[in-house]
Amino acid sequence: STFLKDGMVEDWDLFEKVLDYTYSRHVKSEPQLHPVLMSxxxxxxxxxxxxxxxxxxEKYGVPAFFLVKNAVLAAFANGRSTGIVVDSGASQTSAVPVHDGYVLTQxxxxxxxxGDFVxxxxxxxxxxxxxxxxxxYMLAGKEAVKEGEPAKWTKKNSLPEVTKSWHNYMAKEVIQDFQSSVLQVLDSPxxxxxVENMPTVHYxxxxxxxxxFGSERFLIPESLFDPSTIKSAPGQTMMGVAQVxxxxxxxxxIDIRPSLYGSVTITGGNTLLQGFTERLNRDLSAK
Structure with a gap:
């Protein structure tokens, strides 16, 4: 589980444990010696x-502390003080306008x-x-099989007891590797x-x-840009990335809109999907 909900700290006890681990295992220094900047x-x-x-x-006794909005950091990292920051991560996709280094929160x-939805x-x-x-972690070995044939694999003996959450995490890693290797966003709706004439990908x-994998590798990520393609969710009420x-x-x-459109910064792990940036560029150019 995570200590975050909607990008904000929800479980403070767990958050403090992560900070303790960070200081003891990675920083390897007293907190009182280093100023801290957090996004x-x-x-x-x-x-x-x-x-x-x-x-x-109060707890860590840091000498100085500064909180910066992550959209501002993303804009500055790209040498911009004004622009719109599109952040598509695991739990949500957001569009945050930044003007002269300040977030326009309204x-x-x-x-x-x-990403989690995909x-x-x-x-x-x-x-x-x-x-x-x-x-x-469950695999001891496997045999080569022909395409589409059932897998021939052997399970590890004396597997250690693992928690359900850890097993689910490892299974999710397999799905995410499939996601990054196979899926592709089309450059048009x-x-x-x-799609039937597009090349397939072997996995x-x-x-x-x-x-x-053929058409499905394009249809699954299409929901990010066209929510009406979602089968099992109320897609009509959701906004695609370009609409966000x-x-x-x-x-x-109205006076700053051209400068925002003129500087679109894309960040977040979900934007690494093949074709994501090109499709967003095309959709925004068409509007």
Whole structure:
């Protein structure tokens, strides 16, 4: 489990344990010797900022502490003080306008369509196809099999007892490797006929099962840009990535909109999907 919820610290006890581990195993120095800069979600609540500041000064005794909104850091890292920061991570996709180094909080727009949602769709697809997700820690060995044939693998003897959450984490790693290797975002809206002529991708799972993946590798990530393609969720009420950006810019002063559109910064692990940046660029250019 994570100590974060909606990008903000929810479980303070767990958060402090992570800080203790960081100081003891990685910093390997007394907290009192080093000033600390931390990033925070652009929508972080004032009460949480105060609590975090209190912990850093009262418990760890840091000499100085500074909180910076992560959108500002992303913009500065790209040499920009003004622009719109599109952050698509695990739990959500957000568009945050930054003007002269300050976040325009009234225009922050978020969507739950992000990396975890894509992973969930991949999991559902693999289950529908009857493909078993076997984490690598369970494997003692495997045999080469032909494409589409059942896997031939042997389970490790005397496997240690593991928690359900750790097993799920390892299984999720397999799905995420499939996600990063196979999925691709089309550079234009999904069209079944076009996709059928696109090249397939061959993928082998840790247990040796392998096959080619065709149209589904484009359809799954399409939901990020066109939520109406989602089968099992109320996609009509959700916003695609480009709509999140245009809605955010539309909530800003009309005079600064050109400078925001002229400097779009893309960050977050989910944006590493093949074709993500090109599709967003195309969708924004078309609006």
């Amino acid at each position: 925070e979600a652009s929508w972080n609540a004032r009460t949480k900022r105060e609590k975090l500041t209190e912990i850093m000064f 225009a922050v727009v978020k969507s739950p369509l992000a 992973t969930m769709q991949c999991k559902q697809f693999l289950e529908e196809q009857g493909i078993d997700i076997i984490p690598t 999904y069209d079944k006929e076009t 082998e799972f840790p247990n040796g099962y392998n096959q080619d 950006v245009t809605t955010s810019v539309g909530m800003c002063d």
